[in-house]
Amino acid sequence: MNGLLREGMKQPVPYKKLPGTATLWLVGSQRLWAGPDHLLMVTSSGYTEAYKRFAYRDIQGFVSRRTCHWALGLGLGGFFSALGVLLCFTEDGWSLGAFFLFFALPVALWNLVFGPTCRTTIRTAVQTEKVPSLSRARHFRKAMRQVLPRIQEAQGVLTPEEYEGAFREAKEQRPGTPPPVPLEQGIENTEGAQGLFAGRRTLYDDMRKDIGLSLPQRASLDAPPGLPGAALAGRGQARKAARFWSASPHFRAFVCLFASTALDATRFSFTSSAPGLAALFLGSAAIIFFILGLVKQYNTDLPGMIRFLTWAGAAFCLIKLAILYITGVLSLAINAPDELAANADIALAMARLSPYDGHGGMAVLLVCVFGGLAVSLPGLALVFYHRARRRP
């Protein structure tokens, strides 16, 4: 025993670092290392390290899904950088422009350099683990180039027939699984109403026919209502199938945010209490709907982009409300300190704020209007798209 223990101490296992590092809570990090017979996931908190091992012979697969964080980071970073550059050329706005550039330009450049983002999961017979370090598509590709030969050396290569066999076996192990849906019906169920994905689906069908595979099982789409979506849940799959959802709270939240933004935009033309108060009311309603949406979207088939925009919208509304409250309080403190005690007066002051009072007010209104449009318009479009595509 002692010999074995001493051996363990003196001979460090040779690991090779795989691309990608995830930063956790500013000080921690998570990395993936390729060992001789296993992958090692190291989660470091600075002074301690936690290890998870995935033996090459036990790894069932990797799934990487593209996320929209890259596009949003690049878009917002680019927008605010451009705004900063424009402000830098104005007479008094250079300080605000420099502020925007300082925060937005690194975000835009970072996303431009590192490319599209993704979410990667690794699956074994007993667990499905997220791999935060492989959160960029290029890191995932590079890591796979190093890992795939090792896994294939340990396990061999999986043929499509074997995969389909495992698929059918997993289905048979779960009683109550709905019968396979005929191809035409499947298409009608999903894209038949609008035909948005007809071309893409045809391409898949052609590929499927080429390699002689049966219809893919999609529990969230093909399972009748009330039945558990067992077709997709294989061995060790504890999570329930995603359910179809029309995303009503999301729709209402984006509508409220858009209306609030439109009312905010009227301040460029005239300053009045009524539209300001209405915008405030709609902004508050949007926050409530966003929170409802965030609570209810769990375990649904909602696309990742809508989920992300919901989080972004909720954060945007809260920050906007906080900024407007602070500017309202400041405005009252400067102009009418006696009225500061009443909350109604603060709300009125917020509603009466004119963008032409100063550069600060103009910048706040610009951010409110463009930010609101940047969140609400794509959100509305995506919810419409989601409903049209998935309507049974």
Place this chain on the structure above:
Amino acid sequence: MLTCDNCNTAVPGYLVNTGEARCPGCGDKITAYAFPAIARVEQGQHPESLMELGHAGCFYHPGKKAVVPCGSCGRFLCALCDLELDGKHLCPACLETGKDAGKIASVEKERVNHDSLVLSMAILPVLIWPIVVITAPLTIYSTFRHWKKPLSLTRKSRWRFIAGSGIALLELAGIAVIAITLAAQ
């Protein structure tokens, strides 16, 4: 079965090991790789019963036939008790002992990076200089105390220990110079 992590839709066979494609459920772009382990059915070990005289029995299951001795304590083990680790055969008790002691690298779940702690302790006085009186001796003590302890699984070099103790020695030298100067005045 591989599933999309967004909508939990099963990834169909024609999307596996073929590069990036759209998920049939949510439409997000996914890349899926599957390996033969997904089609493998794990079978547990079934130890043979001890039928003949002269055959050794398992230490933990006397009625079962021993197939291998423990590489650490030498006890005879049946197929059920045999735990293979890095090519060595161990009994459950030895594995547990080694795991608890944290000295079998293959089953270790956590380690403390003493070298990083030492280096941080040596650098900390840059922010709060008066604590150098405490941290410098503590750094040198920690270096000696933890020098032989295993490093992170992914590190081989002990340069942090050396750098930390070097900085601490410089700090101690600085303290000594200041003390002597003050005493001379």
